[in-house]
Amino acid sequence: MVDKDILQHICTAIETPDPDETVKAVEKAVDFGVAPLEIVGALTDGITTLGDKFERMECFLPELILGADAMDVSMKLLKPKMEELNLETGPAGTVVISNIQGDIHDIGRDIVVTMLRVAGYQVEDMGHDVKPNLMIDKALECDADIIAVSTLLTTSLPFAREVLRLLDARGLSGKFKVVMGGGAVTPEYCEEIGAGYGDNAAAAVKLVKELIDGGDSK
Amino acid sequence: MRSNIFEYIRRAQNGTYMDENDFNMKLFRTCSKLVKEYDIKFDKEKIVVGDEAMADRLFKASLDLCLEMGMFCVDTNRIIEFTMEELQTALMLAPQEMILGEGKDIRVMRARKFDDGYRMTVCGGCPGTPLPEELFLPIMMSYAKEPLLDIIIPGSLVTVDGMGVETGGPLEIRACRQEMMWMREALERAGRPGTHIYAAGESSATELGTLAICNPRYMRISDSHMIPVLSELKTDKIRLSRVMTGYEYPAFTTSLIDPIIGGFGGGPEGAALVQAAAMIMSTTVYGVDMHCLHPIHNKYISGSTKEGLWVDSITGRAFAQNAPLASLADAWTTAGAGTEEILYETAALAITQEMSALHTDSLGATNGVYPNCSGLESRFFAEVTLAAFNQKLTVDEANELVLRLFKKYEHGFENPDLGLPFPEVYDIKTIEPKKEWNDTYKRVKDDIAAMGLNFAF
Numbered sequence: 001m002v003d004k005d006i007l008q009h010i011c012t013a014i015e016t017p018d019p020d021e022t023v024k025a026v027e028k029a030v031d032f033g034v035a036p037l038e039i040v041g042a043l044t045d046g047i048t049t050l051g052d053k054f055e056r057m058e059c060f061l062p063e064l065i066l067g068a069d070a071m072d073v074s075m076k077l078l079k080p081k082m083e084e085l086n087l088e089t090g091p092a093g094t095v096v097i098s099n100i101q102g103d104i105h106d107i108g109r110d111i112v113v114t115m116l117r118v119a120g121y122q123v124e125d126m127g128h129d130v131k132p133n134l135m136i137d138k139a140l141e142c143d144a145d146i147i148a149v150s151t152l153l154t155t156s157l158p159f160a161r162e163v164l165r166l167l168d169a170r171g172l173s174g175k176f177k178v179v180m181g182g183g184a185v186t187p188e189y190c191e192e193i194g195a196g197y198g199d200n201a202a203a204a205v206k207l208v209k210e211l212i213d214g215g216d217s218k
Numbered sequence: 219m220r221s222n223i224f225e226y227i228r229r230a231q232n233g234t235y236m237d238e239n240d241f242n243m244k245l246f247r248t249c250s251k252l253v254k255e256y257d258i259k260f261d262k263e264k265i266v267v268g269d270e271a272m273a274d275r276l277f278k279a280s281l282d283l284c285l286e287m288g289m290f291c292v293d294t295n296r297i298i299e300f301t302m303e304e305l306q307t308a309l310m311l312a313p314q315e316m317i318l319g320e321g322k323d324i325r326v327m328r329a330r331k332f333d334d335g336y337r338m339t340v341c342g343g344c345p346g347t348p349l350p351e352e353l354f355l356p357i358m359m360s361y362a363k364e365p366l367l368d369i370i371i372p373g374s375l376v377t378v379d380g381m382g383v384e385t386g387g388p389l390e391i392r393a394c395r396q397e398m399m400w401m402r403e404a405l406e407r408a409g410r411p412g413t414h415i416y417a418a419g420e421s422s423a424t425e426l427g428t429l430a431i432c433n434p435r436y437m438r439i440s441d442s443h444m445i446p447v448l449s450e451l452k453t454d455k456i457r458l459s460r461v462m463t464g465y466e467y468p469a470f471t472t473s474l475i476d477p478i479i480g481g482f483g484g485g486p487e488g489a490a491l492v493q494a495a496a497m498i499m500s501t502t503v504y505g506v507d508m509h510c511l512h513p514i515h516n517k518y519i520s521g522s523t524k525e526g527l528w529v530d531s532i533t534g535r536a537f538a539q540n541a542p543l544a545s546l547a548d549a550w551t552t553a554g555a556g557t558e559e560i561l562y563e564t565a566a567l568a569i570t571q572e573m574s575a576l577h578t579d580s581l582g583a584t585n586g587v588y589p590n591c592s593g594l595e596s597r598f599f600a601e602v603t604l605a606a607f608n609q610k611l612t613v614d615e616a617n618e619l620v621l622r623l624f625k626k627y628e629h630g631f632e633n634p635d636l637g638l639p640f641p642e643v644y645d646i647k648t649i650e651p652k653k654e655w656n657d658t659y660k661r662v663k664d665d666i667a668a669m670g671l672n673f674a675f
Contacts, residue, residue: 057516057525060484062246102385102423104292104456107449107478111516154348154374155390155423158382183519184348186587200517 003034007042014046014074015053017067022046026074036081039074047071047118054115055202061111068117091122093212096139097148098130099182101159105152108182111201112150119205121212132162139176145212147176148204149195152183160185161193177211179204219468220311221505223461226298230458233288233296241290241297242482245450248286249488252279258532260486265527265620266573268613273535280494280536281305283451289499290452298453300502308502309541316470316507316544318369320412320440323405325368327508329542330575332535337607338577341416341546342367342596345579346586349373351380353589353639355400356646360593362408363649366600369414371580372401373589374421385423394419394427398436415441416546416579417472417510425459432467442470445504447496450482453503461504472508472546473500479525480516486525489513493533497543510579512548518631519585521550522563524624527570534574547571549599550582552630554590554637556655561662562626564595565671568602569623573616578603583637590637592644594651594659602666605673615670622669 006029013021022043029039050067053059082088095116099109106128113125124142126135139147149160160180167173179196180189181204190197196211198204236244252258256279258272267273284305288297314329318339327339342361349357354375361370375393376383383393398418405413418437419427422444431437445460447453464471475496477483483492490513497509513521513529520526530547537543549567553559560583571578581599583591606616640646643655651659667673 054480055517057480057485060246060488061478061481061516062243062484065243104448104454107481111481153385153423154376155383155385155393155421157376158384161382183585183587 003032003038006032006034007038010039010042011046014043014067014070015049017050017063017070019066019070019073022070023073023077026077030077030081036078036085036087039078043071043074051115051118061107061114064114064118068114071118092120093145093208094122094124094142095146095148095208096124096126096135096142096144097150098126098135099128100149100151100156100163101129101131102156103151103153104128105182108152109150112148112181112204115201115205116208119209121208132159132166135163136166136170136172144176146208147178149178149180150182151185154184157184157189164193164195179207179211219465219505220308221461221503223465223505226503227458229298230291230294230296230453233298235295236290236297238290238292238295245287245482246484248283249483249491252282252491253484253487255279258487258491260525260528262524263621264617265524265531266570266613266617267528267531267535270535270539273532273539276490276494276532277536277540279491280498283491283495284498287451287495289503292448292452292454298503305498305502309498312501312541312543313507314542318414318440318442318470320438323410323412325414327544327577329544330577331538331542332575338572338603339368340366340600340603341369341371341578341580342593342600343371343580344373344591345371345417345420345548345582347373347582347589347591348376349589351375351377353641354397355404356649357589357591357640358401358404359407359649360644361596362404362410364593364597364600366604367596369416370401370405371416372397372420383421386426390421390423390427391430393421394431395436397421398431417442417444418469419443424456425463428460428463432463432469437469439467439469442472442508444472444474444510445500445506446474447500449476449478450492451496451499470508471504471506472510473497473504473506474510474512475500476512476514477529478514478516479529486529490529490532493529494536497537497545501543508544508546510546510548511576512550518552519550520552520563520631521548522552522567522627523631527566527620530576531570531574534571534576538575544577546577546579548579548582550585552585552634553627554584554588554635555592555595555640556590556638556643556658557635558658558662559627559630559635560595560637561598561659562623564599565602565666566620566623568599569606569611569616569620572603572606573611573613584634588636588639590639592640592651592655594655598659598663601673602671605671608674609672619669619671623666
């Protein structure tokens with residue numbers, strides 16, 4: 001019964017979202033000897049509810065960011081305990097993301113980054129106006145699964161195509177999956193250049209999950 | 219120039235330092251506080267806002283937001299801070315009437331007030347829509363041929379000589395010049411060579427494109443170019459360079475303001491607050507003559523969502539009552555040309571904008587993603603605004619009508635009907651709508667007339 005109350009407290013705190021309260025609740029759960037996987041389950045339930053609320057516009061991007069921050073800190077707290085028990089502590093996969101060269105429209109990317117974090121992925125957010133080659137360098141550096149490109153500008157689409165051309169030129173074709181989204185991107189364009197397409201943030205997360213869990217991420 | 223641009227550049231270099239994430243989160247906290255303090259509430263059943271007191275409160279709250287946040291320069295991480303005196307002076311000096319265009323094609327653009335006896339200035343075109351080279355001229359001619367369209371906005375040229383136009387590259391220069399040459403040709407062929415071209419150089423993602431068209435062969439000083447405010451309440455050196463571009467080449471300027479509904483401002487109330495504050499900031503820092511309002515729904519993008527319509531409506535009312543500015547709202551639709559849905563979305567947007575003392579910045583069919591657009595839906599927009607104006611609709615009547623129209627297209631947000639490319643809805647030799655598209659237009663017009671809107675013809 002105590003465990004159930006503590007887990008509910010974690011779930012509610014992250015759903016609120018209240019990062020400080022979440023961390024306190026997780027610490028309390030650890031002190032009470034609650035199984036780490038159960039704590040992770042409560043955190044996941046809370047953050048999933050928060051993501052659903054965002055989808056329904058019942059909460060907004062800053063709240064989602066706070067929830068994702070709370071999740072990150074909580075997972076770091078749990079890491080030693082989980083390693084002690086030989087439990088998996090790594091992320092579900094790694095995604096390198098940016099607004100490609102010439103594009104500075106951050107907020108759409110911010111939403112995707114936060115939702116990917118909420119879904120448990122390690123996200124290397126390179127910000128905006130990033131050259132295609134730098135994205136590839138970063139993907140190699142962090143052994144990424146996915147390179148995700150965002151652009152709202154049609155005039156930055158050529159740089160998105162360049163990511164795939166450079167992967168080919170550098171002998172890295174097939175090493176990373178490339179996905180795209182943003183106002184200027186269409187499914188037809190993605191099909192033409194050989195990238196995956198995400199219509200919105202939720203679709204992007206689903207696509208990443210399919211590509212990584214599908215086992216053909218690299 | 220009305221803006222003391224050198225002083226604002228100085229502040230962008232020397233203002234208070236702040237981490238960008240901290241600025242974003244502070245904005246959310248400040249918007250949440252002000253929305254509560256000023257009791258601003260979105261009501262999904264009152265899309266066309268008639269609440270004068272709430273609009274006044276929004277205006278006051280937006281001044282507070284300007285003072286509390288300032289404008290963030292992303293290149294320097296510095297805050298451009300303001301005094302109330304600076305903001306109020308800028309609003310007082312904002313132009314109330316402008317003569318746009320040349321010769322017999324001039325139009326007067328006004329900072330609208332309620333019941334001043336003037337209807338909106340209708341801009342026709344396809345803002346932000348990627349147009350292929352081979353279709354650019356015929357598509358723009360379809361707008362130029364529409365006499366109810368007062369001013370024109372071009373689409374974006376996405377290729378030059380078959381090559382993709384890149385931000386900041388040589389083709390950006392070429393694309394912006396080519397756009398203007400073709401836009402001018404379309405207007406000349408339609409017998410209206412002096413028509414104002416709004417947001418000239420649509421493909422200008424950097425200052426390069428704008429600088430490239432500062433020549434009477436391309437952008438005349440009777441035309442206008444656009445200087446965006448970055449979302450939310452931010453600027454950068456590229457945007458400030460565009461301001462400087464206008465320093466000695468005095469074409470008209472317009473802001474572009476895109477608050478994200480569900481983003482760092484919060485919900486519709488916060489987005490309206492951010493939009494209003496960005497209007498004040500761009501009047502102050504950029505010294506713009508006009509404003510382009512473009513709230514973006516975080517899931518559906520379109521301006522025709524209830525949230526998007528409401529944000530524009532309350533913002534329009536707030537300024538018309540307190541500090542009139544020439545404000546043009548974008549009208550981005552989910553559906554594309556050839557569908558019934560785009561016409562119902564168009565009507566809802568047109569009525570809301572007319573009833574909120576706004577002008578229009580024209581239609582972005584399929585949210586500006588596909589070139590599935592044509593002059594006919596812009597004509598329809600103008601006809602609806604004219605009907606709403608002549609009929610002297612009350613706010614309640616307009617609201618009821620918009621809610622009925624909304625039911626006709628809301629299904630499209632989840633499953634959009636993107637319609638058809640231009641050559642499938644227009645004869646590209648005669649530049650006239652094909653029969654099926656014309657029949658759809660007549661059918662929807664009859665249906666909306668049956669709902670109680672009295673079209674002039």
